[in-house]
Amino acid sequence: MxxxxxxxxxxxxxxxxxxxxxxxxxxxxxxxxxxxxxxxxxxxxxxxxxxxxxxxxxxxxxxxxxxxxxxxxxxxxxxxxxxxxxxxxxxxxxxxxxxxxxxxxxxxxxxxxxxxxxxxITEQERQRTELVDAGRRLRELVSNANSVREKERNRVARELHDVVGGMLTALKFDLSRLARGIDAAQDRGALGATAVQALQLAQETIEAVRGISEGLRPGALDHLGLNDTLALEVSLFEQRYGIVARFCSSGCAFGLDRDTEIGIYRIFQEAMTNVARHAHATEVTVDLGWRSDGVTLEIADNGLGFGGDDQDLEGHHGLLGMQERARELNGILLLGTGPRSGASIKLDMPVRCEDILEEIGE
CATH class of the missing domain: 3.30.450.20 (PAS domain)
Known part of the structure; x- marks a missing residue:
């Protein structure tokens, strides 16, 4: 040519x-x-x-x-x-x-x-730079909001546990003494019934506060680790919402640092909340995979999926927050269709060998 x-x-x-x-x-x-x-x-x-x-x-x-x-x-x-x-x-x-x-x-x-x-292309580059900066500031804002929210959860959890929980425990103790110490007066039956009812109320309140505290700050992670905590939460989810829930773990579990475990747990928590509130699902499966180079978490249901009418609800049901948490973990959050045509949320998070060794050393 x-x-x-x-x-x-x-x-x-x-x-x-x-x-x-x-x-x-x-x-x-x-x-x-x-x-x-x-x-x-x-x-x-x-x-x-x-x-x-x-x-x-x-x-x-x-x-x-x-x-x-x-x-x-x-x-x-x-x-x-x-x-x-x-x-x-x-x-x-x-x-x-x-x-x-x-x-x-x-x-x-x-x-x-x-x-x-x-x-x-000066103007186009200026606009592109502004767009990149705006995206960066938005990520920083969401990241900071997540950090502030986590700190506030910890503070409220401590307050509920230490202050309110302590007061209710004292109330329960006093009511127990009252129930045991009522004499044989004519109104003994009425007083006893009142004391028993108050005692029952105090016990229910303690359990409610314990549940709220656990939801705000997952203490089970400290004692059970991520694997067993998610298994327990999936079982409780099924009891609470009547949705068939299955948990599956593959690979050899290893220790993760506290912030990483909380980040994965919060993504799991938000995804399960979406299933309960918006998916109209009857089944949900949680798969936690442990690899030598990372961790995967997938929540899949048989509900409406992301194409359903609820997709336009506020904030896409926390998807932005979950994506930002995944970014903070240096991971990727993938949205797709589950095996039964519902929604699928998958976290793929790399873990360096030195991070695992440091955690074991601690």
Whole structure:
């Protein structure tokens, strides 16, 4: 195939009419020098046309990008591949920005040259940077909210356990003494019944506070570990909601640090709450997998799935929070369809060998 050839002398009038008025920058590079640039390209570079035409590419390139730009030029001038993209960072203090250049090899006056265009993308890059920064700030906000929420849960759990729990225990003790110490007075039966009812109420309150405290701060993790805690929670879930729940663990379980275990537990907790409240499922399966290089947790149900009407409910049922928790664990949260056409949420979290050894050492 013949190589493209341009001869400015043959097309001088239409060339000037089209190229000189183009809103895109246009340039020709040959022997490492600019042989032609239009006014737009010179303006993008922050120079005059007479400063650019005849100048070496390496002399006018941004020093931080000079090596990469010259390397791409040499690669392009010695090959016939498709046009390649390169972003130039303009470092002028008065007009910083960037523009994108494309170039392709042609024959110019009988010798290889690069002809290409430049497009100012300063505004697009600014918007992209703002979008990336906004995403980063949002992740930091969610991460901070998770951290604050966890601290608040711990504080409330301690208050419930230490203060309210202590008071109710004292109440239970006093009522027990009252029930035992009532004499044979005429109203002994009524007083006894009242004492027994109060005693029962105190016991129910203690159990309720214990349940709330456990929900806020999963103390079972400290005593049972992640594997047995999730197995227990799945069993309690089935009793509480009447949804058939199965737990399966594969691989050899190993110790994880406290924050990692809590993060996995919270993802499990939020996913199971979604099943109970929104999925309209009759069955749910929890699979916890232990690998030498990581941990996986998958919760799959036979309910509506993510395409159901409830998908538009507030916050997508905590999916953003679960995804951010997964990110904090350096893991990935995958959403999909379960084996029985319901919803599936899978956490895939890598674990380094040194992390496991450190945890064992502690």
């Amino acid at each position: 013949d190589e493209p050839t341009i001869e400015l002398d043959d097309y001088e009038v239409p060339f000037k009419g089209i190229v000189e008025q183009s809103i895109a920058g246009i340039y020709i590079l040959q022997d490492g020098r600019f042989r032609y640039v239009n006014e737009t390209f010179a303006h993008m570079c922050g120079l005059r046309r007479d400063q650019l035409i005849g100048a070496r590419l390496g002399d006018v390139a941004n020093p931080a990008q000079r090596a990469a730009l010259l390397s791409q030029y040499e690669r392009k001038i010695n090959s016939r591949g498709p046009s390649e993209r390169f972003i130039i960072r303009r470092t002028l203090p008065s007009r910083p920005g960037c523009f994108e250049i494309h170039g392709t090899r042609v024959m110019f006056h009988g010798r290889p040259a690069i002809v290409g265009v430049g497009i100012d």
